Amino acid sequence: MSQPTCPPAQIVADTIVRTVELGVRITDAALDGETTVVWCELITDGPDVCPGCGLVGVYRDSTERRVCDVPVVGHPLVLRVRVPRYRCVHDGCAREIFAHDSARLARPGASTTRRCADYVLRRLAIDKATVAAVARELGRSWDTVNSVAVAATEQLLLRAGPARLDGVQVIGVDEHKWAHVFGAAGDGFVTVITDLTEVVAGRGPARLLDVVADRSAAALKTWLDDRDQAFRDGVRVVAMDGFGGYKNAATDAVPDAVTVMDPFHVVALAGAKLDLCRQRVQQDTLGHRGRTGDPLYRARRTLRTRLALLTDRQRARLEAVFAADEHVAVEVTWWAYQQIIAAYADQNRQRGKTLLTAVINRLRTGLPAGLDELTTLGRTLHRRRNDVLAYFDHQASNGPTEAINGRLEALRRNALGFRNLLNYRIRSLLHCGALAL
Template sequence: MPQPTSPPAQIVADTIIRTVELGVRITDAALDGDTTVLWCELLTDGPGVCPGCGLVGVYRDTVERRVTDVPVVGHPLQLRVRVPRYRCVHDGCVREVFAHDSRRLARPGWTTTRRCAAYVLGRLAVDKATVSAVARELGRSWDTVNSIAVTATEQLLLTAGPARLDGVRVIGVDEHKWAHVFGADGDGFVTVITDLTAVVAGHGPARLLDLVAGRSAAAMTTWLNARDQAFRDGVRIVAMDGFGGYKNAATTALPDAVTVMDPFHVVALAGHKLDLCRQRVQQDTLGHRGRTGDPLYRERRTLRTRLGLLTDKQRTRLEAVFAGDQHVAVEVTWWAYQQIIAAYATTDRRRGKTELASVIDRLRGELPAGLAELATLGRTLHRRREDVLAYFDHRASNGPTEAINGRLEALRRNALGFRNLINYRIRSLLHCGALAL
């Protein structure tokens, strides 16, 4: 057993550990393996009051309450707090024995201090640590730390309430694969809904608003209908990919909002058609899939490179590939792909909109035989013409939503996967929801 600390040392220890804010005072300290143990007394201003009848009790004995606090110099810290107990002498009270109020130290029934929850949230949300890493720091189990994080985040969401959605004018929506196991909620997919208002205004990042199980019009419609009318009336722009379900949901639930198909997905769609055309021509001309040394296969990455970024060597190789008549379809599809990129890259919005509209009109018109991929692209862009061209008027891109998707992928990898969608939603909101800690 260690020697009792002297009064000056107690003051120094209390100041360093800041135990006063927990309502306790350090009386002794020792090491228990890797854990620092502090014995403390509960700071009281008199006898305890019975929670049943409200009368002052008579001192009975003292019990020790053990709670985990924030780590000290990288080591787990346990507080062993002496808590007085009292007898209730009121004849009409059902309580016989009660402990002194220690809610300042920790919530009733909890084995961690109040500030421990704030520490867990900070490590997970700000430092992007894993639950396992925080559990090691605290010397507690994964389940305990995860429960703290879920409960504290739910409390943050409850405290923020509907006000968390105030001022949302631009939202982004996209699908996200959260689980890769059979039978997962929503077939392992969720609909990601983000706030892009600050991004479009140019004064802040995107933030995650919510995750909804499934990737369908019903998933998005259900979420929007669950919001109040003031929120739905405030949303002016919805940025999305080419999935028609999200378009239908936005049109139904937000009839006054402008839907925007963002450039990333338009260019990605055109690039996908270019790949399909290259693969088809490869099969038609050589009778097999691309192999090392095949002209088209060798230039597959060069074909997806923006025209202005091509080196002289790459240009020479492309010219050699396009010189063959058998590759005409690839050349025409490639040129349409480059024109779409160039339209988005134009600094003059009006000019860019006119150029992209011309590309859509040409692709929708009569195309020569052998350009099936371009014909399909033309039909898609024509069907979503207003959404595609709306980007030039509002500059709302779903790129920030894709960025949040990437952060969620990193979260899932660091956690070695999730099996519970409720936990995944809570952790995602803590990770990317810009909650006020």
């Protein structure tokens, strides 16, 4: 090992702050309130070459470049780097004076070091910190840190390139409300598109592919049309809720893919019809909305409980409700609701598919008068019959997409809301896009 050519204290300082990574060497340091100020000089092998003509310049003077670096022991750190300047002596060159290349330290014109961008990404994506918190740590403004995060995430996306979409066979589509302010574009809704391939294969979690403005057939179709043909040909399954616009968009853009209506939304639709039936019968029998002590109102949560999970007390309550002849419509609707749940819960896929097929057939053809809610449910399930039953063949659920929606809600709350959809998209992809940091 060669002997050090600089004082031991300088070596210790360079090692602790790891300034060698940036191509600079510490010469002095001081405290400025909460900020640590470190003076540095560029590590050079001699005069730099002129960017205009490529000839070695002649030393003229030096200038100071100030950049923000990653915090040290919880305090902001500012590097004041002495950058040599040279004079070009080539007569045919239009460049007279140029500074030594400091691109290793920071991008041209940037106020933060290159590794500062990595720090910002880790704090936002892994630690789930807010931009405001990171700005306090760095001693910079919110706008500066947000600009660093946006630029760094865009670089991650460019680095990943089209290969980021390779191997996507199952996608999930759902709406999401990102802006809760009056007058937001598209009423504040976006279309969330996720990759469910690893989930269906049992190999890993879902990941966010993109966030598209508006919740419409056009939003999804435009996004799919913008992808290359190889991607569209690779998509085999599209999982979604009951919104017909997404169904139409998927059918037009990826006609060979199977559309699957998510089980959660099917059960939720049946449960909503059960609530409507209960409320209608409540009005017909008592002439008012549910009140404390009304039998149907008291049983409203029990009616939505899965049959296998009912306690003895809940079963007795339901038996008392169903004993009244005027509640027969509620009982029939409840039984259809429970059969739909049982079909999805059956461990045997073929048996579950057969059971749900029988339920759809009965709701479509064999209903007596007075069951308006079940009649409407039957029409909907019959219209989306192939999508509903496709779940048993492909097991593609939109549940992981809903989970990502929940993570995006947490992101929005943590940030106290967003006003710019571009920032929201970038932050969403950083949080849920499985980008390689």
